[in-house]
Amino acid sequence: MPKEERTRIEGVTGSRGDLALVQTLMANAGRDTFAAIFAEPTPEVRPVPKRVRGFRVRVDLMYAKPPIWRRLVLPGDLLLDELHAVLQVAMGWFDGHLHRFGVGSDRRERAYFVTAFDLEEGDEGVAEEEVRLDQVVSAKGDRLFYDYDFGDGWEHVLLVEEVLGEPPPVPVCLAGRMACPPEDCGGLGGYEELADWVRGGYDPRATPMGLGAEEMRDWLPDDWHPDRFSVVETNDALTALVSG
Incomplete structure (x- = not known):
């Protein structure tokens, strides 16, 4: 043409x-x-490597200020649907919404994998449950994108910081910063308003989301504070995920 x-x-x-x-x-x-x-672009999937390696990655919730991030060590043979479960736990989400993985730095031309839900709905494409992490990233600087809750629009980017000679036996969190936004808080705008309200001491005269102060505090996760993050608690949750 x-x-x-x-x-x-x-x-x-x-x-x-x-x-x-x-x-x-x-x-x-x-x-x-x-x-x-x-037609939707098809994500590139490399052959399965002969040797399994590990990856140290930094996961950032895109556009969040101050940054909300986690540093993880992951085995390369982790399937993408398994990685989805790891990211939910590491970030602090509750897996109540749809998600998708994508490759390609240009957002307009990004190629996405399909989930089990997509397949049940009749969609076609490369299934995430059949693709390993080391088939989409292989070198320092490689990126993988992860979208969660298409309504609130939480976008994450996984950046490979280091390729490890040996894979870890299980996913491990090394570091992180800031609490995960509460589910269904209205995206980054709602999160920022909510975080300011909590940091300001729960002012009953300026509650976000149109709720009263008591309702708002009941709605928030227990002990939630935007600046709080615990590596120990995150690794305990990852251990429970793997053992469960």
Whole structure:
């Protein structure tokens, strides 16, 4: 297809004139070509390495200020659906929403893996439960993206800080900062308002989310404070995850 026609397809905005243009281009270029242009990108999956290694990664909740992050040591043969469970525990989420892993630094062209839920819904793609961590990252500086709760829009990035000669027997948290935002708090904007309210001493005259001070405190997780994080508690939870 000529470059000019491809550019016009990619610029479709949905108006009646654009619809006529799309129909014309479909007739001229063929439905298969048109479908290929709009197909979701497929994530690159490398062959399984001959040797299992470990990865030290830093996981950041993107755009959070101050930064909310965890430093983890992970075995390379961890399947992505298993990594999902590890990230839920390490960050402090409760796995009450949908998620997805993606590769590619350009957000507009990122390729995503499909989850078991996606497959049940009839979606097609590369299943996360069939892909290992070391098939999507292999070197220092590699990144893997993890989205959780598409409503609140929590986006995470896993950055490989070091490739280890030997894998750890189980995932381990080395360090971290800040508490995980409470579930269903309204995304970063809601979290920041909530964190300011807690840091300010639970002022009953300025409660967030339209709730009263007592309701708000009952809604918050026990002992939640935005600046609190415990490596010990996180590793205890990871141990329980693995042993369970």
